[in-house]
Amino acid sequence: MLCYVALYGQQKVVTGTVTEKERGTPLAGVTVKSAIASTITDVNGKFSLNATVNGNITFSFVGMQTFTYTVKAANEPVLIALEYQSGNLDEVVVTGYQSQKKADLTGAVSVVKMTDIKDIPQGNATKALQGRVPGVYITTNGSPEGGATVRIRGIGTLNNNDPLYVIDGVPTTRGLEEINQADIESLQVLKDASSATIYGSRAANGVIIVTTKRGKKGISRIDVNASSSLQYYNSKLKVLNTQQHGEAYFKASVNDGTDPNNNQIYQFDWNKDFNNPVLNKIILPEFIDGAKTMKPADTRWFDEIGQTSLLQNYNVSVSNGGEKGNSFLSVGYYDNKGIVKETHTRKATIRLNTDYNFFNGRLKIGENFNVSFINDRLIDVNSVLFTALVQNPIVPVYTVTGGWGGPAAGMTDRQNPVRLIMDNKQNQSYFGRITGNVFADLTVIPGLHLKTTYGVDYDGLYERTLRKSYISGFLVDPSNLVANSQNFDGNLIWQNTLTYDLNLKKHQINVLAGQESIHYMNQNFFGSRQGYALEDINYAYLDAGSSNILNGGNGGAYSLLSFFGKVNYTFDNKYLASVTVRRDGSSRFGANNRYGTFPSATVAWRLSQEDFIKQIPAISDLKLRYGYGRTGNQTISNYATNSLYAAIYGTDPTFTADRGTAYDITGAGTGTLPSGFVKIQEGNNSLKWEGTRESNFGIDFGLFNQKLSGSVDYFIKKTSDILITPGYLAVIGEGGTTTFNGASMQNKGIEALLTYDGQINKDLNFTVSGNIATFRNKVTYIPSEVITAYPGNGTTQTIIGHSINSIYGYVADGLFTSQDQVTNSAAQPGKGIGRIRYKDLNGDGVIDNKDMDYISNGNPNFTYGLNINLAYKNFDLALFFQGVQGIKVYNSYKNYTDFTSIWPGTNWGTRTLNAWSPTNTGSTIPALTLVDRNNEARTSTYYLENGSYIKLRNAQIGYNLKDALRKIKVQRARIYIQANNLFTVKSKSFTATDPENPSGAYPIPTITSIGLDLSF
Secondary structure, eight states, X not given: OHHHHHHHTOEEEEEEEEEXXXXXXXXXXXXXXXXXXXXXXXXXXXXXEEEETTOEEEEEOTTBOOEEEEOOSSOOXXXXXXXXXXXXXXXXXXXXXXXXXXXXXXXXXXXXOGGGTTTOOOSOHHHHTTTTSTTEEEEEOOOTTOXXXXXXXXXXXXXXXXXXXXXXXEEESSOSTTSOGGGEEEEEEEOSXXXXXGGGGGOTTOEEEEEEOOOOTTOEEEXXXXXXXXXXXXXXXXXXXXXXXXHHHHHHHHHHTSOTTOSSSOEEEEOOOSSSOOEEEEEOOSOSSTTXXXXXXXXXXHHHHBOOXXXXXXXXXXXXXXXXXXXXXXXXXXXXEOSBTTOEEEEEEEEEEEEEEETTTTEEEEEEEEEEEEEEEOOOHHHHHHHHHHSOTTSOSBOTTSOBXXXXXXXXXXXXXXXXXXXXXXOEEEEEEEEEEEEEEEEEETTEEEEEEEEEEEEEEEEEEEEOOEEETTEEEOOOEEEEEEEEEEEEEEEEEEEEEEEETTEEEEEEEEEEEEEEEEEEEEEEEEOOSSOOTTTOOGGGOOEEEEEEEEEEEEEEEEEEEEEEEEETTTEEEEEEEEEEEETTSOGGGOEEEEEEEEEEEEGGGSHHHHTOTTEEEEEEEEEEEEEEEOOSOTXXXXXXXXXXXXXXXXXXXXXXXXXOTTOOSOSOOOOOOEEEEOOOTTOOOEEEEEEEEEEEEEETTTTEEEEEEEEEEEEESOEEOOOOOGGGOTTOOOOEEOOEEEEEEEEEEEEEEEEEETTEEEEEEEEEEEEEEEEEEOOGGGGGGSSSOSSSSOSBTSOTTOEEEBOEEEEOOSHHHHHTSOBOTTOOTTSEEEOOTTOSSBOSGGGOEEEEOSSOSEEEEEEEEEEETTEEEEEEEEEEESOEEEOTTHHHHTOSSSSTTSOOBGGGGXXXXXXXXXXXXXXXXSSOTTOTTSSBGGGEEEOOEEEEEEEEEEEEOTTTTGXXXXXXXXXXXXXXXXXXXXXXXXXXXXXXXXXXXXXOOEEEEEEEEEEO
């Protein structure tokens, strides 16, 4: 005991080095404190100070997590690696082909905090980003496949508006749904042209950079993450049951003055007084079909196709780091049974990232490698959801003999949605993707690095489907068909970069020069046959088919060759500048315009480093930024510059006989025939690069030692020479399809982000972060030859000056509620009491297409997100809200929920029960009728509704089990429960279920989960 006391009070000199954990570089200026002394690290990160054995030394540095070290009796030097706090100034950010400290950024770059999204069970990291990055507008649906549409700073072109993704240096446009979300270490969004120009021709729509996890020096760890979720279908449209459908039909028929009993299904016991109708009873037939196979039912079709489903997500990773190298291996499995029956996605991923050091660290060789396999059920969900909405409830799922129920006489030819599911559940797709690269990084001299990387991104898709014969009501198809298809495409990427870092007292210079070549290819083929004796997917291969043999295929390729350079300059840590130039050459353009040059320049002033700002204690960071850059787009056909001719074997007398260049005179439908050629495309050798020029003004700020931090950006983005392939006049003749440069567009907007890190006491910490963004889009020029292809009348009203998402239609002015209104209104065919009244915009007394106008720009006023994180002792709570404000959405459901006349042979929504009538004059729903005399299906403001909403996207509560499991040496242990899409606040005027999904896409489920994170 006395020896221990003597040792505990013993003083010693502790020496060591402090490094930055992310890059391993020494940190100068770190404050080092013991109970008896304090010092700071020198330019090499080294320190020396007096301390007591078993006492504590703290290491603190602005923007980094404070580290506490317990002094040991041994006299060995210590190595301390400090980690950055996310969002702070010294956080390392990956940009184009290099990394920078966040404090040194001069462009509009958003950094995603991965801890906020890593446990969200979406199967796609892109979906988890929804609402978290200002200026990034993400729309999605609830399908198990997990696709998402990303728009960065609005719509910038009439072509593909998807951003470029760069995953560990490999550029791709496929998105993130095919990589494991748990493997992502960091994610940055390059939003403006000045930051994205380094990627040149593919960066016009923004760049999302993903860096996956790697092994770290001195760390050996096994991570296990598992979660299980239930998904709920809580957004079913309210449609009529069998009794209600009969009531609505009766009202519509009586309103028309026709005998309601003149139909083939329902009969009505009523008083036959059209002026004061009284319905006594609805009489249903014994069978609804002439063959007497279908008894009347009361089928709830949405209940028949929907389910509460299970979602599972499992991930295991092993990482190890040492003096000579690091490795990271992960395996992930994602299994999502959707809320529509038999929809199902299974995804397996394997990742291996390694790097090894040679020649005392001067040479680093490594690789990033990822394999994904995805298996999907091929259910036509759009058709299933549509038919569940419109199929009559009186139709049974099954006939009395066990066959499929279906439409009867007097109904529209809509399928039984359950049949669509069950007859297609054997159809599947198999997708595999290999992506990754190998690299070698040589330190030629201190500060000079030569790096070469060879990457691959290849994928293959195989589908095999069986279309079964069926009898479903009066819908009959005795044929069957088996189809196989295969698609194979991908990139080969070779990158070479040379970087040099030079520090001359107050001057810091970073130079990057590089070359990149990309070769893309695609091939696909298909085959199908009919006439199968046995409709079993295990038997029905192509060879077993006996008739209608069909096959085909095609392919293509293009190449890019690029050269780029960038110089970053910092003076006295106050004044920053960056200049970038990239030159891209594309095989898609002719020799005269093959290359495009994309420059950018940025400047920034860190006012917080000026003495007059340092005197203001509240300001810890203040930076002004400006950037200008030009990016490009080459999204056209691989052979758009060429005139193309084809030999067409035309044997279909209905559709292709007039295009055929060979004639099947014997009618054999097969064989080899002499053939001529027909022109299918007019080439344009003058095609040039589409270009986007963008200016960005920004300010970054931090107050109270970065407790309150944020940024504001204003941008103006102009796109010109937009590549467009319009329709053409018939008088031009065959082969008139031509691509040319011919449109311009502008986007401008504001984005803001604000974060507050607070601490109430030593046990309770919180972070609140909010963002908001808005943009305005307008078309500034479109060639007169194609102006009629866009909303407008093509003469006095054109899309120019309006958003490309604009909707053009009539202005609905309520309903006619009296005969005086009908008599004294403009001439309108079909007008009458209870009908929609349209505004006579030009005042000529006639409602016609001259009264159409732009009725919505299709864009929100602004989007926003709010993230709240609380930590109390071992508990943590996270709430994330996402919203869209000021958007008019076109609710196409109204054709079925509000009218009995537009599709009289289908089912209708429950809103029809509240339609206008002489006894219900306060209703805004048109009076029921069976004939659409007023053309109320026309595009009009009647279908436009307030699509604003706020959703609780994610709510999670967790508990740290590390203390409870310390005996088994667990590094980290946490259990959590969470819910996604827990509730939605929407406008009362929105009549469908989900304003995020107004047009019938796969419904977005509510998800509840329980999960476990372990590290050993």
